[in-house]
Amino acid sequence: MSSGSEIHKGGGGRRDPDGAVLVALGGNMAGDYGSSEALLEAALARFAQAGLPVVARSSWWSSAAWPDPTANEYRNGVAVVETKLTPLEALHTLFSIEAEFGRVRSEKNAARTLDLDLIAFGRAVLATDHLILPHPRAHERLFVMGPLAEIAPEWRHPTLGTTARRLAASASVGLDARPVSKKPRREPI
Template sequence: MAGAADLDEAVIVALGSNLAGGYASSEALLEAALAGFAQAGLPVVSRSSWWVSTAWPDPLKPEYRNGVVLVEAPLGPEETIRTLFNIEAQFGRRRGAANDSRTLDLDLIAFGRQVRTTPELTLPHPRAHERLFVMGPLAQVAPGWRHPVLGATAAELAARASVGRDAHPA
């Protein structure tokens, strides 16, 4: 487990899928996406287990699989988010309505302690702290990570998350 100083520099990416695309399952698709992170210049340092949650806001859609990884990101946040969008595209992601079903969703949750809003990116992710399917997996790999704005740890945020309360390890 990383120390507090290491977590101050953490680059955190959340992964999600509820459409398997050409894969046997969403978990298989997520594993394939993770396998390509290093090749894309984002080697994985640590990862959570996969979590299951009901689709939100429409629980009639397929269940989600979610997880969190800490990665090495030698480039800046804008280059990192563009790399994540390229990986999504390789796995058939089509951007449509918000919260719609998707093959692969990659969100840059935090880039060290940076706080910024640009047309491309908001850091830290503006809604991640509300979502158990993000904070639960993050608490698995970095329970002591502190939100750069709120100051609460990943474990504390997971305990009080209000969206995806049914999320649990698969």
């Protein structure tokens, strides 16, 4: 776990993919950005200013809204970031970015402009009132594991020990998820 003085490296070069700091991005309301993809791109640009520089990012994926499939489709992706922040500081930073982009936390599974989830913070395993790492449901979701497998196929889930590639193949939620735009940008991790 980061002490706050070291950089927790999430990717690039010959770094260990299991040390990745992973953030899932999603949304199905464009806000003032014209499209969910434009909003997600703007959010990614904001990460570096907030102490979470992006070193790799997936393409954007699309999936039906749940539990109401008649709502706008979601756009989703995953980013690998580097940070000097602790896991809890990173989570609060993500919440601040969500708020900047118009996220209002109301009912569970409600439509949203921006949803940022801290999926993993290296090999950290935490369970507090505010943060559970790794994310307790990410491994079930194709709209998270599919994008992750694009940029870090050999990343291993900290508690399951299974690679992102295999988790994507065995996902049970969001099975309609598919890549729809922008090739992933990555350095090997």
